[in-house]
Amino acid sequence: MFGYIILGIVVYFIIGLIIGKIMENAAALKGYGSEAHAFVICFFLGVIGCIYVAALPDKIQQEQNQKIIDLMEKK
Numbered sequence: 001m002f003g004y005i006i007l008g009i010v011v012y013f014i015i016g017l018i019i020g021k022i023m024e025n026a027a028a029l030k031g032y033g034s035e036a037h038a039f040v041i042c043f044f045l046g047v048i049g050c051i052y053v054a055a056l057p058d059k060i061q062q063e064q065n066q067k068i069i070d071l072m073e074k075k
Helices: 002-029 038-045 047-055 059-074
Strands: none
Touching (some): 002 038, 002 047, 038 047
16 A cells, blocks of 8 residues: 555656656747746646646747837838
8 A cells, every 4th residue: 555655656756747847848938948947836836837837928929029019110
């Protein structure tokens, strides 16, 4: 019985590490480096952390939109 508990804990941590790394990459693609701390948030908060990282605004898209607006205002 005790072995199943240990196995469950180990599996939980392995899944947490994998999901944390995936969400860290997702935050990096949105323009956040380590400032979002996506890995730590997803590892400790689980699904809530993943929802938080998924809801982060896309900094790269915002910068591109601002460049377009600036160019249109110059004309």
